[in-house]
Amino acid sequence: MSKAIKKPEQPKIYKVKQIIQEAQGFKTFRFQGKMELEAGQFIMFWIPGLDMKPFSVSSSDGEYFEITAMKIGDFTQAMFNLKVGDQVGIQGPYGRGFQISEKNNIVIMGGGCGIAPINLLVERAQAKNKNITFIGGCRNQAVFLKREKIAKLIKNCYFTTDDGSFGEKGFTTEILEKLIKKGQKIDQILACGPEIMLYKCAKIAVKNNIACQVSLERMMKCAIGICGQCVLDGSGIRVCKDGPVLSAEKALTSPEFGSYKRDERGRIVKA
Amino acid sequence: MSKQKIDSRVNFLGVEFPNPIVLSSGILGMTATSMEKVITSGAGGVTTKSTNISGRDGNPCPKVITYEAGMLNCYGLTNAGFLNEKNEIKELKQRRPENPVIISIFGFSLEEFEQIAKKLDQTQADLVEVNISCPNVKEETPKPFACLTGMPRQVVKLVKKNTKKPIIVKLSPNVTDIVAIAKEVEDAGADAISAINTLGPGMVINIEAKRPVLSVGSGGISGPAIRPLAVRMIYDVYQAVKIPLVGIGGVTTGRDALEMIMAGAELVGVGSGVYYQGIDIFAKINQEIRKWMQKNQVKSIAELVGAAHR
Structure with a gap:
């Protein structure tokens, strides 16, 4: 036994x-x-x-x-x-991290403080000699994390800010849609950032039949999959154990993705 | 050996469980989806995370740590309050009507127990577990009620008076004589007993930081380390009372569950085991039990309850 x-x-x-x-x-x-x-x-x-x-x-x-x-x-x-x-x-x-595709053309997207783990992902994807396109978005230039470092590392960089103080005024997902429309070859999208960005990303990826992984944030307590604090409605996925990085398809099986999450006590709050 | 028909069903207080393995309170019991996942993973029934009327934040982290033989936790009864719990149970019963749900309740005073007891019949829970033994909330109660003589009797009478649902009283191992408390709650009208809650509390000190790791210093001990104690307590309580028992404490395999059943438990609770064996632990344990029953030509769980006493 x-x-x-x-x-x-x-x-x-x-x-x-x-x-x-x-x-x-x-x-x-x-x-x-x-x-x-x-x-x-x-x-x-x-x-x-x-x-x-x-x-x-x-x-x-x-x-x-x-x-x-x-x-x-x-x-x-x-x-x-x-x-x-x-x-x-x-x-x-x-938990489970990003699984970088065996294929070559990767779009890496980071928003706000989600650029922190994306920085490590960029390091890892570079070490695998992937053809990387980076799309980063923040509220404004002053709070734009790691922008100089990433711009130095990656040739194909797109930046957006909510107020246009750096890069294009707008959102990362708008750039992603433009690239797809233009016919850029994308084998995989990897994203971390605000949930609304991840939700849009996942939707765009599924619609265009592109492999996509998103990194979710939920309140966590035990980190070892036993307390139930981070369990997603619908799917029962434990974000700390089965995530935080999920395929777009898996993330979209939960009605709370892009919509709501739970607080310290387990009450529903806006995501 | 020819394949024989094995009956894993357990009729507990008139409620039919498809198998004897139930989710213990405190693990994965916050939401309907989480509990549904546990049922999908093989549990016969589930116990919700303990709830009071108003809800509670609980303690800061670290709330859970493991050591080489088990686990310590000091969640501190985090919950979203009764209304939320009622809705989660409703949702769960809609999705899984065939699996019994046990609502676990707590209070820091007799008044609080009375308040929540009055609302129990509004829920779709099949059974009630009265948690009088959480060791992790010392700021509210100098000792859990299960450790104060006379208190268990009062709590049981109060809850019984205010609900039609059968009640299971969860006992603490942190007493001189668990048999005496078991007899007290039986005498007061409890329909069943579950034992044991976590042991201790215990403490783990980080020797580099030179301080306890858990946020409130100490926490209840669970997991494999406490199993022999839990088995012995179920064994002793079985001899002393007539009401049915839920055996809880460090069960991670089918062998462990059979041990608990032979000691006298009709249902076996699994909590910390999820960490050791993954969420499929419920299915694994059931598979192992069935295999053992097949090999030993035992047809039903009922034949095995208390077998170690005969």
């Missing part, structure tokens, strides 16, 4: 090696250590005595790894107060 032995799930302690000021409202925390993961997988970030929250990894080269955070609440405020040398706990990685 089946056996029950697993390695303990507990945070490992790291010292903050370096803190990098990114676009307005973002900081990157650099740690020394080997973090083996797929782009899009996540870790749990523990500030002892405060709380633990899920974050994506924005860079990982085998010797160092980075976590890029946007200041949105008490926890990220505490992260922003961290200094080089401070100890934090990191647990994971968890």
